[in-house]
Amino acid sequence: MQWSLFLLAGIALVLAHGLKLPLMGRRMVAISAFVAGLLLSVVTVKAIAGAAGIGRTTDFDRYVNAAVVTATQDNAPLIVFTGASYSRNGIDPDRLTLALRERGFPHRVVSLSIEAASILERDAHLEQFMTLSGRVPEVVFVEVAKDFDSRAAYMFGNSKFSARAIEQFDLATAAWTGFGILGGACRGVKDCALDSAYLGLHSALNFINEEQLSGRERNTKIKAIPA
Numbered sequence: 001m002q003w004s005l006f007l008l009a010g011i012a013l014v015l016a017h018g019l020k021l022p023l024m025g026r027r028m029v030a031i032s033a034f035v036a037g038l039l040l041s042v043v044t045v046k047a048i049a050g051a052a053g054i055g056r057t058t059d060f061d062r063y064v065n066a067a068v069v070t071a072t073q074d075n076a077p078l079i080v081f082t083g084a085s086y087s088r089n090g091i092d093p094d095r096l097t098l099a100l101r102e103r104g105f106p107h108r109v110v111s112l113s114i115e116a117a118s119i120l121e122r123d124a125h126l127e128q129f130m131t132l133s134g135r136v137p138e139v140v141f142v143e144v145a146k147d148f149d150s151r152a153a154y155m156f157g158n159s160k161f162s163a164r165a166i167e168q169f170d171l172a173t174a175a176w177t178g179f180g181i182l183g184g185a186c187r188g189v190k191d192c193a194l195d196s197a198y199l200g201l202h203s204a205l206n207f208i209n210e211e212q213l214s215g216r217e218r219n220t221k222i223k224a225i226p227a
Contacts, residue, residue, distance in 0.1 A: 011041055038208065045209045056167040057222055060114050060125050066224040067110045068133045076108040078135055082122045083143025087113035088227050107138065111227045118148065118155045120173045121164065151187065152180025153195040160198055166205045174203040 070093070071078055079100075081087050093109040100107050112125055122142065130136055148154050155165045169177070177199055186192040 011044055042208050049209065056163050058164045058167060059225070060112075060117070060121065060164065061128075061222050062225040063112060063114060063227040064125050064129050064132065065222050066226040067112055067129055069224050070108065070226075071110055071129075071133045071135050074108075076106050078110055078137040079107045079139045079141070080110045080112055080126065080129070080137040081141045081143070082112040082117075082126050083141075084113060084117045084122075084145055084148055085115035086145060087111065087141075087143045088115060093226075110137070113143070113227050116148070116155070116158050118168065120168050120176065121155070124168065124173070150185065151195075152177045152183075152185035153199055156195055156198040156202075160202070161205075166202055169199065169202040169206045171203075174199060174206075 067080075081091050081093075088111065091109070091111055091113070093111045096109040097107070100109070110129075112122070112129055114121075126140065151157065155168060159165050178196075180186075181192055181195050181199065184192075186195045
């Protein structure tokens with residue numbers, strides 16, 4: 001069992017004991033105490049996870065680490081492709097780099113693509129790549145796929161409640177998705193209602209650190225796997 005589970009259990013016990021109230025018959029008081037304990041636990045776990053460099057590890061993180069290794073081999077100007085399976089399956093970075101250099105271009109090609117990537121996921125991991133590598137690409141190609149990008153909450157169509165889906169819906173991306181749904185970037189009234197419900201659930205799971213510690217890896221220990 002992960003040490004983090006014992007840590008979370010300890011936090012929960014301390015908070016449960018410290019916030020225990022004698023007025024058990026007052027429902028609103030009990031609810032308020034529970035909410036206060038939950039919020040305090042959330043903040044504490046986020047602080048501990050951040051200090052330890054622990055996050056929700058997905059395959060995209062492994063691809064980013066491999067791209068960072070490639071990008072830091074030398075100072076060659078970078079061309080980054082970020083997209084979904086079309087880009088991942090259709091582009092061979094090594095062969096494209098070789099073809100460019102045979103034509104006199106010194107660029108190195110890097111792929112940041114994973115199957116079924118939402119535009120939110122592509123954006124977040126492009127930022128992650130630039131932060132970890134300390135490099136800003138000269139050129140970035142962003143795959144635009146109608147099936148994926150015409151729906152603000154596309155991820156809910158194929159992998160809701162996965163680590164990748166939960167990871168995406170922090171405050172900023174939840175707001176972006178919410179505005180998209182309000183603007184009609186969903187498929188009909190029923191699907192818009194479902195997307196709104198899933199958005200609320202995924203944002204809540206992101207906020208309360210679901211899967212933040214249990215079974216996760218330190219950022220420095222994530223394996224590098226080429227996309």
